[in-house]
Amino acid sequence: MTGAGASVPPELPPLRDVIRRYDLAARKALGQNFLLDLNLTRRIARAAAPLKGADIVEVGPGPGGLTRALLIEGAGRVLAIEKDRRCIAALGELAEAFPGRLDIVEEDATRLDIGSMVGRPARIVANLPYNVSTLLLVGWLGGPDWPPWWDSLTLMFQREVAERIVAPHGSKAYGRLSILSQWRARPKILFDVDRRAFTPPPKVTSSVVQIVPTEMPAGVEFRTLERLTAAAFGQRRKMLRSSLKGFTAMPEQLLAAAGIDPTRRAEDVPVEGFLDLARAARIAG
Numbered sequence: 001m002t003g004a005g006a007s008v009p010p011e012l013p014p015l016r017d018v019i020r021r022y023d024l025a026a027r028k029a030l031g032q033n034f035l036l037d038l039n040l041t042r043r044i045a046r047a048a049a050p051l052k053g054a055d056i057v058e059v060g061p062g063p064g065g066l067t068r069a070l071l072i073e074g075a076g077r078v079l080a081i082e083k084d085r086r087c088i089a090a091l092g093e094l095a096e097a098f099p100g101r102l103d104i105v106e107e108d109a110t111r112l113d114i115g116s117m118v119g120r121p122a123r124i125v126a127n128l129p130y131n132v133s134t135l136l137l138v139g140w141l142g143g144p145d146w147p148p149w150w151d152s153l154t155l156m157f158q159r160e161v162a163e164r165i166v167a168p169h170g171s172k173a174y175g176r177l178s179i180l181s182q183w184r185a186r187p188k189i190l191f192d193v194d195r196r197a198f199t200p201p202p203k204v205t206s207s208v209v210q211i212v213p214t215e216m217p218a219g220v221e222f223r224t225l226e227r228l229t230a231a232a233f234g235q236r237r238k239m240l241r242s243s244l245k246g247f248t249a250m251p252e253q254l255l256a257a258a259g260i261d262p263t264r265r266a267e268d269v270p271v272e273g274f275l276d277l278a279r280a281a282r283i284a285g
Contacts, residue, residue: 115149162207
């Protein structure tokens, strides 16, 4: 399915009116902060280009601000997954305005096998609910199939989380999330979004991050890497020979097999070093 509108259909009311009519005040418990500026949401949508004819997954669309932008910019089909029942009727208005191009699923995205619901490759574009953003990201990065069912992630995060995603080793922001985001994908921060652009305004600046899958490193399993990094950064100020005791009973032998100085700290080891550790752990069995 394709279709690229040039402007908002005249039958669509202003988003603020929709929010008022359906009493859609953002709920902190759901991590909601709504984007109402169509110029900004269209900029986010264009960052995921080319959209024409593409299958797009949006998690947490709320009243549909970004959803409108994705459809206006030409997305072929948008699968909108929304947990908040209050928003479903508002999204239904969009589905009527863009016939055949918007599918709405009322469900918790953390419980869904989204890849089975869309064509390959699809793109995920979302202003994620902040309280589940990291959980969703790690799930998408850790799938057993690679290349994954998505060909890009264009996502909104709190700036602090975005910096952790792209951080190089040796920096204060470098940690478990950095490695899980970079070991077989390429993340970058596209632009920042001022807190005043949201309703209600969060306490911090947000950033739009794009992540594109790269080649799968040989001999590395995600679950091993996940456990390894959890142990290493769980006590990040300790030397690896101590912090990795939570991963293996023989950390110094593992470090020697990977060619890593046991007195180093986790933040000083690059992504490739952790991949070598994961390979050594796999061999050790």
